[in-house]
Amino acid sequence: xxxxxENWHGHCLFGAGVKxxxxxxxxxxxxxGSTLAFTVLFAVWVIFGIIGVAFKKEFGLTDAQFFTLTSIxxxxxxxxxxxxxxxxxxxxxxRLMTILLVLCAVPMFALPFVHQWDQLLPLSxxxxxxxxxxxxxxxxxxxxxxxxxxxxxxxxxxxxxxGASITKLAAPLLIALPALGIPFLPSGxxxxxxxxxxxxxxxxxxxxxxxxxxxxxxxxxxxxxxLRPLAILQVWRYGLYYMVFFGAYVALSVTLPKYYxxxxxxxxxxxxxxxxLFIFPASLxxxxxxxxxxxxxxxxxxxAAFIVVIASSIALxxxxxxxxxxxxxxxxxxxxxxxxxxxxxxxxxxxxxxxxGVVGGLVGLLGxxxxxxxxxxxxxxxxxxxxMPFVLLGFGALTGAILFAFNMIRIMRREKESVGxxxxxxxx
Numbered sequence: 001x002x003x004x005x006e007n008w009h010g011h012c013l014f015g016a017g018v019k020x021x022x023x024x025x026x027x028x029x030x031x032x033g034s035t036l037a038f039t040v041l042f043a044v045w046v047i048f049g050i051i052g053v054a055f056k057k058e059f060g061l062t063d064a065q066f067f068t069l070t071s072i073x074x075x076x077x078x079x080x081x082x083x084x085x086x087x088x089x090x091x092x093x094x095r096l097m098t099i100l101l102v103l104c105a106v107p108m109f110a111l112p113f114v115h116q117w118d119q120l121l122p123l124s125x126x127x128x129x130x131x132x133x134x135x136x137x138x139x140x141x142x143x144x145x146x147x148x149x150x151x152x153x154x155x156x157x158x159x160x161x162x163g164a165s166i167t168k169l170a171a172p173l174l175i176a177l178p179a180l181g182i183p184f185l186p187s188g189x190x191x192x193x194x195x196x197x198x199x200x201x202x203x204x205x206x207x208x209x210x211x212x213x214x215x216x217x218x219x220x221x222x223x224x225x226x227l228r229p230l231a232i233l234q235v236w237r238y239g240l241y242y243m244v245f246f247g248a249y250v251a252l253s254v255t256l257p258k259y260y261x262x263x264x265x266x267x268x269x270x271x272x273x274x275x276x277l278f279i280f281p282a283s284l285x286x287x288x289x290x291x292x293x294x295x296x297x298x299x300x301x302x303x304a305a306f307i308v309v310i311a312s313s314i315a316l317x318x319x320x321x322x323x324x325x326x327x328x329x330x331x332x333x334x335x336x337x338x339x340x341x342x343x344x345x346x347x348x349x350x351x352x353x354x355x356x357g358v359v360g361g362l363v364g365l366l367g368x369x370x371x372x373x374x375x376x377x378x379x380x381x382x383x384x385x386x387x388m389p390f391v392l393l394g395f396g397a398l399t400g401a402i403l404f405a406f407n408m409i410r411i412m413r414r415e416k417e418s419v420g421x422x423x424x425x426x427x428x
Contacts (some may be wrong), residue, residue, distance in 0.1 A: 026212040027144040030093070031153050033211035034137035037097045038160030040203045043167045044104055044196055045130040049254035049275075050171035051111075053268055054189035055259065061115055070254045071188035071375045078368025085135035092214025093140020094207065096222015100355060104130045108197030112190035113418030134158075134364050139357035143215040143294065144350060148294065151347045155290020155342035162283035166254040168272040171375075172383065176269065191304025207223040229355045230362060234407075238348055238359075239366030241302065244309060244397045247341035247370025249282050252330070255375055263322050274327060282334035282341075295328055296352065300406050301343040306401035308336030313394030316367075 023031075046069045048055075056066045088096050106127040114120055122174035137157050145153040166313040173190045179187040186194060229235055256278060292301045312333035314327070345360070 003316075010072055015370050020383065022113060023145055024148050026266075027146075027153070027289075029211050030140060030144040031156055034093065034097065035157045035160050037152040037203055037207050038137050039163040039166070040196075040199055041101065041104060041130040041133040042160055042163030044127060044163075044200065044238075045077055046164045046250070046253050047127065047167050047171070047196060048124065049164075049168055049257055050170035050268070050272055051175070051189045052194050053118065053258060054175060061117065065117065066258070067255075069120060069124055071372050072121065073128035073131065074250055074254070074368060074372040074375060076125050076128025078365050078372060079131045080129065081364040081368060082342055082358065082361035084132040085139055085357035085364070087357075088136040089357030091328040093136050094211050094214045096136050098204050100129065100133055101200050105197040105200040105204075108193040108200065111193040112186045132162075135357065138268070138345065138349075138360040138364070140214075142353055144212075146351055147349070151262065151290040151294035151298065151346040151352075152287060153290070154345050154349060156284040158290075158341055159283050160346065161249065161286065161338075162279060165276040165279040168257065168279065169254075170278040172269040172272045174408045177328075184260040186293040225279050227358070229352060229359050234351070235362060236360050236366070237403060237407065238344060239363045241306075241344050241365070241400050242341070242363050242367035243370025243402050245305065245337050245344055245366075246307075246367035247372075248415065249334075249337045249341070250368065251374035252333075253279055253282075254371075254392040256330070265336060268359065275364030277327065278334045279331040281331060285335060285338030286342040289339035289345060292339065293343040293346035297422070298343040298346040302340060302347065303401065303405060303408070304381060305336045305340030305343060306397055306404060309333060309340065309397040310394055310401060312336060313397055314377065317394060334413065347369045361406065 052066055052070050055069065062067070080400050084096070104127065107123040110123055114123065138154065138159075141153050141157055142150060171189075174192045175189050177187065177191065182207040185191065205423060253275065256275040257268065260266045260274055261268060266274070289301060289305070312329050316333065321329070337367060345363070348359055348363055350357060
């Protein structure tokens with residue numbers, strides 16, 4: 001048993017025993033700026049989870065139209081993560097993040113003028129661009145933060161997922177406000193995108209004037225060099241794991257308010273608050289997951305996160321759960337997702353520090369596509385007695401955990417053999 005622990009500690013937990021470098025002030029400013037931008041942009045990315053419910057009522061949308069509206073931003077934001085991640089490595093995160101903040105303000109200021117379904121679709125696609133901020137931030141941070149500190153830095157940045165809680169808490173309150181009588185300031189759901197648009201512009205100013213000038217690749221690479229990591233099977237496996245930790249989180253962030261309204265018959269403000277309770281651990285624990293990954297190694301932490309997600313999903317698949325149990329289990333699920341998202345990207349940063357834009361972009365793309373798919377499944381299975389999305393999430397998490405454990409054991413054996421060969425060579 002002690003020998004097994006020695007092998008685990010020495011070969012699996014590659015974060016243990018490493019001398020930790022200091023993050024320079026410029027690196028801290030990059031983490032601050034990227035996290036601020038990601039938080040605001042994530043709030044915008046999932047905005048239709050709340051105001052979409054108001055759309056559904058005002059425009060008489062069907063369930064299929066509602067899920068189309070909420071899934072388009074997830075799909076667009078996921079598909080563009082890979083190319084935008086490449087652009088971030090080439091042109092710099094500060095420049096691209098600022099442009100993205102300003103660009104995403106455009107549909108926010110246009111939404112109040114929408115009066116029919118057809119006008120919503122192109123604007124929802126533009127809103128989806130907010131989702132590519134994750135790829136920009138990951139590429140930006142690895143240029144400025146030492147490798148030994150990237151787990152905590154990327155986890156802190158990833159906590160910007162908590163921007164979804166801004167939407168869930170603030171949007172219902174803004175909708176409920178009476179007309180303020182201020183010229184050019186609408187009321188009801190139309191007030192929400194206006195306020196979010198202003199928030200985006202303020203964040204753009206802060207990011208541009210508070211962060212250092214960009215570092216980029218010294219020598220521009222050819223397209224084939226950018227795409228070479230995509231041929232590595234390990235990269236795609238990390239994307240599968242991220243579907244479980246991030247994709248399901250996105251889907252639940254968008255659809256839980258509607259679920260609470262229709263299954264437990266709660267009002268929109270209460271539903272938004274209960275959804276935020278799930279979002280808090282799933283987002284704010286990312287720095288903790290990053291710190292744990294730096295200290296104990298991301299492999300062990302990722303495996304533990306899989307176990308939590310599997311157990312929670314199995315329990316959530318029980319039909320007719322009391323709302324108290326449902327709330328506790330979604331909180332527990334959020335803990336596993338928050339820690340797992342950070343440890344998963346610590347693995348990516350460890351193995352592919354020079355290709356974070358491409359590899360991180362692909363992993364984020366696959367995770368987002370998982371969220372888009374699960375969101376559709378929520379709509380398709382809404383009338384079934386058994387909560388099928390949680391059944392499928394549990395199955396997906398179990399599949400990912402088995403695949404992860406198998407490959408972890410294989411890598412540990414390879415590392416052990418490599419160390420043994422080096423010792424034999426030294427003895428000779």
